[in-house]
Amino acid sequence: MDSLSSLASLTPEQFFGGVTKAGKALAAAEKKGNVPKTKNFDFSVQETCCVCQKNITPPLKVLRCSACRAPIYCGRECATKHWKYPPPQPPGSIPGPTHKELCPANKRHMERREYYDGVLKSFPWGRLESDATFSFDIARGRFGVFGGTGTGYWSHRGGPIPHSNRGVMESMLASSPYGATIMKAFAAFDHTDGADLLGARHLTDVQGWKLEPAFLPYLNFPSADKRPALVTSALNSWDEWYQWRKLPKESPAALLMSFPMTVYRLLVHCLEVTGPTEASADKRRALSVHLLGAEVELNYLPLFAELALLLPYHDIQLVVFGSGAETLVTAAKKKPSSLVAKSSLTTPVYDYTAPKECGASKIAIHIYGDSPSWSPSATTRPPDALVACNAGIFSYREWEPVVQEAHRRDIPFAVTEYAEQSAEHTSNNLGMLVARGGGRPRKVEEYTIETNPFHRPGQRPIPLYRLPNLVNGFTIVVVKTSSTPLTTMSELASSIADLD
Ligand SMILES: [Zn+2]
Numbered sequence: 001m002d003s004l005s006s007l008a009s010l011t012p013e014q015f016f017g018g019v020t021k022a023g024k025a026l027a028a029a030e031k032k033g034n035v036p037k038t039k040n041f042d043f044s045v046q047e048t049c050c051v052c053q054k055n056i057t058p059p060l061k062v063l064r065c066s067a068c069r070a071p072i073y074c075g076r077e078c079a080t081k082h083w084k085y086p087p088p089q090p091p092g093s094i095p096g097p098t099h100k101e102l103c104p105a106n107k108r109h110m111e112r113r114e115y116y117d118g119v120l121k122s123f124p125w126g127r128l129e130s131d132a133t134f135s136f137d138i139a140r141g142r143f144g145v146f147g148g149t150g151t152g153y154w155s156h157r158g159g160p161i162p163h164s165n166r167g168v169m170e171s172m173l174a175s176s177p178y179g180a181t182i183m184k185a186f187a188a189f190d191h192t193d194g195a196d197l198l199g200a201r202h203l204t205d206v207q208g209w210k211l212e213p214a215f216l217p218y219l220n221f222p223s224a225d226k227r228p229a230l231v232t233s234a235l236n237s238w239d240e241w242y243q244w245r246k247l248p249k250e251s252p253a254a255l256l257m258s259f260p261m262t263v264y265r266l267l268v269h270c271l272e273v274t275g276p277t278e279a280s281a282d283k284r285r286a287l288s289v290h291l292l293g294a295e296v297e298l299n300y301l302p303l304f305a306e307l308a309l310l311l312p313y314h315d316i317q318l319v320v321f322g323s324g325a326e327t328l329v330t331a332a333k334k335k336p337s338s339l340v341a342k343s344s345l346t347t348p349v350y351d352y353t354a355p356k357e358c359g360a361s362k363i364a365i366h367i368y369g370d371s372p373s374w375s376p377s378a379t380t381r382p383p384d385a386l387v388a389c390n391a392g393i394f395s396y397r398e399w400e401p402v403v404q405e406a407h408r409r410d411i412p413f414a415v416t417e418y419a420e421q422s423a424e425h426t427s428n429n430l431g432m433l434v435a436r437g438g439g440r441p442r443k444v445e446e447y448t449i450e451t452n453p454f455h456r457p458g459q460r461p462i463p464l465y466r467l468p469n470l471v472n473g474f475t476i477v478v479v480k481t482s483s484t485p486l487t488t489m490s491e492l493a494s495s496i497a498d499l500d
């Protein structure tokens, strides 16, 4: 109860201010060459046993599976239980796999840690905590861009309620004796994703990024030397992007640019619906993209104009769908002079034209607010691609009709997932989802999983295990136009039989 009452009395100013102070103190210590090893500068998460959910504090020591090093246990008893018995499931459902069954795959997943940790460590602000997690909050704090509404593109809920989809939690809390206390804290930290679009004018590059000028990937270039060169081949890493953008790796821009760059990756590399040399000054290319399940993306929608710089001679329409989009459009009804209220599916909420030296592409961004779900007929021109970041295909039922419709209409569709284990679960079970809707699945191999070079650097602070788990960590192809549906009944049957 102690921590709960202190949560309720914590103001956003105290919370955000505290993190910013800690982040800046860390940056100052590093600057002096005093890379701190003390506990004062350790922003690890409280490690928790993945079996009994007990916090592991002294005298208990963190125990990990000796074969894969992934799951975290409080002791031998829990480790043995995890190895032999499936974790408890709701009554009537199929028991999940035991760790014995998952261990070889987890060992393979753990081999990716080196790559992901290496990407993080290539940034001067990229610091692994003692438990091998990355503190996104502290990283923003050191640049003074951690806070709720009113912190430009960095605006977010943060604090004790980082995720906007809290419907389930609210219904659980209704029956909890602490519900009222927690709801009070929720209200204090509330933030509408995309709140800046409820204003009458867009933020400038400087107002949005709130960073020193050398760290900004400008869209409206203050001088020719800030302008990136015409793109002639696809970019495949943060290093290539920073170089092209003429930014030092000291800039934390990757922390936000992961979302637009991931959309670029999905379109160009995973789905191959277009590319940097697909169009020319004489032969422009139209491209319509539906971005589904958007939440945090709404806080920095103009940053998706990066697509216009990356894809020369394109005319891009980007339509944003999701419950966050609907919430924003609903909120805008009370603000008739806001950017959102004045926008529609024919009038973009934001538009941008790249300089002629960069290929003069145009992008028009629209927000779909009629419902929280995707509507394939929202735009007159059918989408060339559907994309979603951190989709959680098997965590949210809302994806089922989208997956089925994309297969039925053969619309290219790709998403990202946080963890390889969930990506593999998705890939292995997509066929079942498609068949359930009467559609024809693709071969499992065509639901390709890859590491995403434009993941948000840094391991998410997951207290239960150490499997790579990152924002936009892994890409999965759901439908690619070159893929062929399974046609024979035996192929269909075997693909479904594979699903256990
Ligand atoms: Zn335990």
Ligand SMILES: [Zn+2]
Binding pocket: 065, 066, 067, 068, 069, 070, 071, 099, 102, 103, 104, 106
């Ligand atoms: Zn293991």
